[in-house]
Amino acid sequence: AGRPPGDRRRRELGPVLEGVRADGVLLARGELHAVVDGAQPRDRVVDVGCGTGTLAIMAKQAEPSAEIIGIDPDPNALALGRKKAARKGVAVSFQRGFGDATATLVGAEGATKAVSSLALHHMSRETHLQTIAAMRDALKPGGAIRLLEHTRSPRERRARFQDRIDPLWTRMTGGCHLNRDTLSVIREAGIEITRHKRYGMIEVIEGRAAS
Numbered sequence: 001a002g003r004p005p006g007d008r009r010r011r012e013l014g015p016v017l018e019g020v021r022a023d024g025v026l027l028a029r030g031e032l033h034a035v036v037d038g039a040q041p042r043d044r045v046v047d048v049g050c051g052t053g054t055l056a057i058m059a060k061q062a063e064p065s066a067e068i069i070g071i072d073p074d075p076n077a078l079a080l081g082r083k084k085a086a087r088k089g090v091a092v093s094f095q096r097g098f099g100d101a102t103a104t105l106v107g108a109e110g111a112t113k114a115v116s117s118l119a120l121h122h123m124s125r126e127t128h129l130q131t132i133a134a135m136r137d138a139l140k141p142g143g144a145i146r147l148l149e150h151t152r153s154p155r156e157r158r159a160r161f162q163d164r165i166d167p168l169w170t171r172m173t174g175g176c177h178l179n180r181d182t183l184s185v186i187r188e189a190g191i192e193i194t195r196h197k198r199y200g201m202i203e204v205i206e207g208r209a210a211s
Contacts, residue, residue, distance in 0.1 A: 039063035039113070046071060046111045048099045048135055049119025053081025053092060059115075060090040069093045069106055099123070099131030103138040111138045117148045120182065122175045128182075133189045139209040145191060151203040152179045162201075 039045055039059055043066040047056040050070030060068045070092055072078055078094045085092045097105050099119070114135040120128055135145055153159045162179040169178050182205060186193055191207040 039066040039068075041065035043067070043112045044106070044110060045069070045113040045115065046102060046106050046135075046138060048102055048114060048116040048131065050081065050094070051077045051119070053078075053084055053094060055115065055117055056081070056092045056094075057085050057088055057090055060085070060092050061088065064090070067093070069095060069111070071095050071097050071099065071102060071105055073098045098127075100127060100134045102131065102134040104134075106138045108137055109140045109143075112140055112143050114139055114143065114145045115147070118150070120147065121150045121177045121180050125180070125185070128180060129185050129188060132185055132191070136189050136191050136209050141209060142211040143209045145186075145207045145209065147182065147186075147203075147205045149180065149182050149203055149205070150176065150178050150201055151183070151198075151205075152181045153201065154198075 039062055041063060043063065045056075045059050045066055046069045047053075047059070048071050050056050050072045051074070053070050056068050056070035059066065070078070070081060072081075072094070073096060075096055078096055081092070081094050085094075095105050099116070102114070103110075116135070120131060123131060132145075139145065152162060159179065166177055166179050170176060178201060182203065183193065183196060186205060186207055191209060193205065193207045195206040197204050
């Protein structure tokens with residue numbers, strides 16, 4: 001008799017789970033935190049897909065004089081974010097909206113930095129591109145963008161595995177995609193990529209809007 005289906009499924013998902021293991025996420029998030037830790041007094045930082053505001057609140061704590069804006073479509077997450085910010089005594093502007101409305105919400109060329117952490121891979125490819133383009137449009141010339149995302153592996157064998165397992169993974173996680181080619185999407189949006197680094201299946205991508 002062969003292994004039960006559940007065992008086979010866990011065996012198949014093993015490499016994926018390894019790629020998104022907690023230590024890899026924490027290492028990658030540390031790089032993203034470096035952006036908010038480096039906020040300047042006159043910065044206007046927008047966190048796209050901010051959820052309950054953890055990163056946005058950290059940015060405000062790191063530089064109280066900077067203006068921090070968190071954008072998310074979930075009103076419940078935003079309500080929790082406002083409560084968290086109030087408890088910590090910091091002022092963060094939480095706005096309800098989808099990522100592709102970023103430039104409308106903060107104003108064209110209205111931000112100096114744009115960040116997003118584990119939010120874009122839940123989107124369709126079209127919305128993915130529209131959101132990154134909106135982040136670009138929201139940035140002042142030369143403004144910085146930094147993303148932390150699940151992305152498609154550059155290793156062919158692992159990339160094929162991601163493609164094969166993605167439908168199952170998406171159903172299990174409520175819409176998370178493992179195989180988004182975010183580097184290509186960023187280039188397609190006209191953003192200059194200045195650095196990218198992988199942590200398993202998590203990738204930190206830095207870019208800059210055209211000057």
